[in-house]
Amino acid sequence: MLEIWFSQDERKTLKMNALIVYDSQFGNTERIAQRITSTLSEFGQARSVRVGQVHSEELQGVNMLILGCPTQGMRQTPAMQSFITSIPRELLSGLSVACFDTRFRGGFWKFSAAPSMAKQLRTMGVGLLIPPESFFVKSMKKEGPLLAGELERAASWAHVLSEKITAHQLAVKS
Ligand SMILES: Cc1cc2nc3c(=O)[nH]c(=O)nc-3n(C[C@H](O)[C@H](O)[C@H](O)COP(=O)(O)O)c2cc1C
Numbered sequence: 001m002l003e004i005w006f007s008q009d010e011r012k013t014l015k016m017n018a019l020i021v022y023d024s025q026f027g028n029t030e031r032i033a034q035r036i037t038s039t040l041s042e043f044g045q046a047r048s049v050r051v052g053q054v055h056s057e058e059l060q061g062v063n064m065l066i067l068g069c070p071t072q073g074m075r076q077t078p079a080m081q082s083f084i085t086s087i088p089r090e091l092l093s094g095l096s097v098a099c100f101d102t103r104f105r106g107g108f109w110k111f112s113a114a115p116s117m118a119k120q121l122r123t124m125g126v127g128l129l130i131p132p133e134s135f136f137v138k139s140m141k142k143e144g145p146l147l148a149g150e151l152e153r154a155a156s157w158a159h160v161l162s163e164k165i166t167a168h169q170l171a172v173k174s
Helices: 008-014 028-040 078-086 113-123 150-173
Strands: 017-022 045-050 064-070 096-103 133-136
Touching: 017 028, 028 045, 028 064, 028 096, 028 150, 064 078, 064 113, 064 150, 078 113, 096 113, 096 150, 133 150
Parallel strands: 017 045, 017 064, 064 096, 096 133
Antiparallel strands: none
C-alpha cells in the first residue's frame, strides 16, 4: 500500500489539472488511461482524450500531461509521435510530464513506446516527472486483454504521480 504524504487540504490548494492523452488500437491502453484518470480525479482535475481528438490548445491551463500509447514496432504510434511534435514548446516547458505504454511482457522486446516518447520529449528539452512505465497485455496477444492486476498497478502509478506533482508544485511555490 502506498504511503500518503500530503493531506487533502494541501492537495486542494495546489489545483492539479491533468490531461491524459492516449492512443489505443484495441482498447487496452484506453482502459489504463481511464483508470489513471479516475485515480487522479480523487486529487484534482483530470480528463482523458484520445490522441486524434486533442489539439495542443487544450493544454492551456493544464499543469500535468500524461501520454499513454500502445507499443507498436517497439515504439510509439505515428499519431502519438505527431501529437508530441505538435505541442508548442512554450506550453510544454511549463508542464509536468509522464509517459506510459502497453506492450507484451518479456525480455525479447528491448524497446517500447514510453521510453521512446521520453526520448522524443528530451529532444524537445523536457524531462519526465517519474520514469516511463509499461503495463502488459496477456501472453503475446495484441488484442489483449490486460494481464490481471494491471489496472490496479495503473491506479498505484497514478497515485505516485499525484504525490510527485504535489511535491513538485509545493517546491515551486516555496
Ligand atoms: C502492429 C503492432 C505492433 C506491435 N509491436 C509490439 C512491440 O514491438 N513490442 C511489444 O511489446 N508489443 C507490440 N505489440 C503489442 C501491443 O503493444 C499491444 O497490442 C498493445 O499493448 C495493445 O494496446 P491497445 O489495445 O491500446 O491497442 C504490437 C501490436 C501491434 C498491433
